[in-house]
Amino acid sequence: MKKILLALLAVFTLGACSSGETNVSSTCTMEDSSGVKMSMTVTAPSEDANVEELTMLVSADYETMGITADMVELFDKDQLSQLMEDSIISSLGGDESGVEVTRSEFTDTAMEIEMKMDVAALMEQSGSTEDTTVASFVEYMEQSGATCQ
Numbered sequence: 001m002k003k004i005l006l007a008l009l010a011v012f013t014l015g016a017c018s019s020g021e022t023n024v025s026s027t028c029t030m031e032d033s034s035g036v037k038m039s040m041t042v043t044a045p046s047e048d049a050n051v052e053e054l055t056m057l058v059s060a061d062y063e064t065m066g067i068t069a070d071m072v073e074l075f076d077k078d079q080l081s082q083l084m085e086d087s088i089i090s091s092l093g094g095d096e097s098g099v100e101v102t103r104s105e106f107t108d109t110a111m112e113i114e115m116k117m118d119v120a121a122l123m124e125q126s127g128s129t130e131d132t133t134v135a136s137f138v139e140y141m142e143q144s145g146a147t148c149q
Contacts, residue, residue: 024049026134028141028148035064040146042119042137050132054117055102058088061110077106084113098122 027041037059042051062072081104089099098121103114119132130136138148 024134026138026148028138028146030141030144030146034060036060040141042134044134047134051119051134051137054119055114056117057112057114059110059112065111072106072108080106080111081113084111088113088115098125 023043023045024047025041025043027039029037029039031037039057041055043053043055044051062068085101085104098118100116101113102116103112105112123130123132141148
């Protein structure tokens with residue numbers, strides 16, 4: 001019985017040590033000249049590994065987008081959400097594979113859309129073989145005017 005307990009203790013100890021894997025992530029935010037805000041968070045298994053997932057949140061108030069309260073009343077918010085999703089996916093090459101809309105909301109004053117993207121799938125679709133580590137993403141975003149942490 002004592003040997004079984006020692007063996008179980010060893011298995012749990014080894015399991016705890018090996019499950020200590022932590023992902024590395026960084027979030028970059030920017031606002032364009034029209035007032036549309038974007039936040040992107042990338043996640044990778046380590047600093048040197050390629051980014052696996054990118055979560056993007058885009059938000060803008062209606063005034064920024066040139067939409068009046070009267071216009072909002074004329075349109076169905078679900079249709080507006082679908083149009084915005086389609087527009088963003090189209091800007092990524094038009095292929096929905098590798099992109100999952102996790103939240104799409106048009107409130108009385110603003111719109112917010114959040115998407116998760118499989119970076120490897122998007123890179124494959126574009127035919128790109130560029131380095132996609134967290135560090136290279138942060139460098140690119142900072143050169144584009146984003147603030148990263």
